[in-house]
Amino acid sequence: MIDDLVKSIKDVVKKPVRPLVRKLRRQIHEQTWRRLNLEWTLRSGITIKVINHCDWVLYNDIFVEGEYDLPIKNALQSGADRGCLNILDLGANVGFFVLRVIDLFQGSGSKIPYQFSLVEASNREIDDLRSRLASQNLLSDNINLIHGLIGQKSGTGQIGEQEFHGMNSVFFNQGTRGTNVEFIDLTGVLEGSEIDLLKCDIEGSELIFLENYWDSLGRVKAAVFEFHHDLCDPSECTEYLRKAGFVNSQVLTSHEKHEISTRYFWR
Incomplete structure (x- = not known):
């Protein structure tokens, strides 16, 4: 009986304390990363800043491991053949993917005109993305933030803002703060100028996107998707992409523990 009473008291005390502990831990982590002031300027002149743990993970995936390098390099060749490079980034987050594109683009010595469209749902990350690009004078008519x-294609939904910002998603638990954001209709973007590479990493909404837009992908030459197997069915996504004309594919990365894979599709 005494043990049960002690346990009940502990449970009552813990409940109001837990959010405070989580908040304090988050603040300590943020301050620690910011004090490290990690940044590096690449040979291309692009500077990469790492200000939190998620940045560190993304930096290693994209710049160290070169997760997207194969599709990016093929897109650069496609753009060179056409005389213009057009990239569409769905789920831009803080912009590391497009910074890698610019890094390889400038490193190749190419002088062709380019157009990059970056779409991000998070209020917090779109502001961070804009700030990071502006700090390197990369905001111009050539880079469109959406x-x-x-x-x-319409309506309003909620996105969960996670401490690990790479996992911001419309699929989130009750303990995560949700922010109302309007859906955007991408039909005009997809059916406009020819797109050399579409990158899609929207944390589980890939199937919903393909259900609504597969028949608008006719001007997309190649695509790379990050699939979250617990949130959407990669086989269904692949079938929609085949219907859209992407008959070739390659698995770039696969993380069974996290049920995530990155796959490259082309015509």
Whole structure:
């Protein structure tokens, strides 16, 4: 009986303390990363800043491991053949993917005109993305930032803002703060100029996107998707992409523990 009473008291005390502990831990982590002030300027002149743990993970995936290098390099060749490079980034987050594109683009010595469209749903990350690009004088008519949810063509949804910002998603638990964001209709973007590479990493909404837009991908030459197997069915996504004309594919990375894979598709 005494043990049960002690346990009940502990449970009552813990409940209001837990959010405070999580908040304090988050603040300590943020301050620690910022004090490290990690940044590096690449040979291309692009500077990469790492200000939190998620940045560190993304930096290693994209710049160290070169997760997207094969599709990016093929897109650069495609753009060179056409005389213009066009990239569409769905789920831009803080912009490391497009910074890698610019890094390889400038490193190749190419002088062809380019157009990059970056779509991000998170209010917090779109502001961070804009700030990071502005700090390197990369904001111009050639780089278009678009704020909105991806998947449906209209309406409003909620995105969960995670401490690990790479996992911001419309699929989130009750303990995560949700922010209302309007969906954007990407039909005009997809059916406009020819797109050398579409990158899609929208944390589980890939199938919803393909259900609504597979028949608008006719001007997309190649695509790379990050699939979250617990949130959407990669085989269904692949079938939609085949219907859209992407008959070739290659698995770039596969993480069974996290049920995530990155796959490259081309015509």
